[in-house]
Amino acid sequence: NAGVTQTPKFQVLKTGQSMTLQCAQDMNHEYMSWYRQDPGMGLRLIHYSVGAGITDQGEVPNGYNVSRSTTEDFPLRLLSAAPSQTSVYFCASTSASAYEQYFGPGTRLTVT
């Protein structure tokens, strides 16, 4: 049972490039979320999903796309990277019957 996994751990992009941050969980959780962590601001919700085929926007969705084709995977796509997207990104999952969110180890993204 690996829990929540994220790849890559580190990434450097140039402005305008696109990429996908991967997130997978093996706990059969219905809910999955993406957060970003910026210095002095805590974590903020980008997008979330309540099940396969269902996604919705969080607090800071602009510049990001998500899809949920399977229960296990919830990738986050940066369409055209900007320096303002330099951050640490966390994926999390939880079951519908519980309230503890399990976090992945995070991806540190730098956009130059």
Next chain:
Amino acid sequence: AQTVTQSQPEMSVQEAETVTLSCTYDTSENNYYLFWYKQPPSRQMILVIRQEAYKQQNATENRFSVNFQKAAKSFSLKISDSQLGDTAMYFCAFMSGGAQKLVFGQGTRLTINP
């Protein structure tokens, strides 16, 4: 929209002392959950303790306990007999009942000195 405020950006205490981290929140809901997460230098988010708003009894987990004041919308974390391994960022977080979305405070950087 809910907000969570942690008014102490940094705190520092000696090993074995007791320390209290403050958190206030704003909501009009009656059904919600409150959490404290620990983030050590490894960056991993670790759940420390959880409180259901409908429970009057304060949650405790070994050396960690909370003081939940629902009317005052206050949710402080007390760490007793602090240890060097408690050095970390601590985040207070709010979740509406059934929403499965966390709203975080800005965090408190806690340093335990030997």
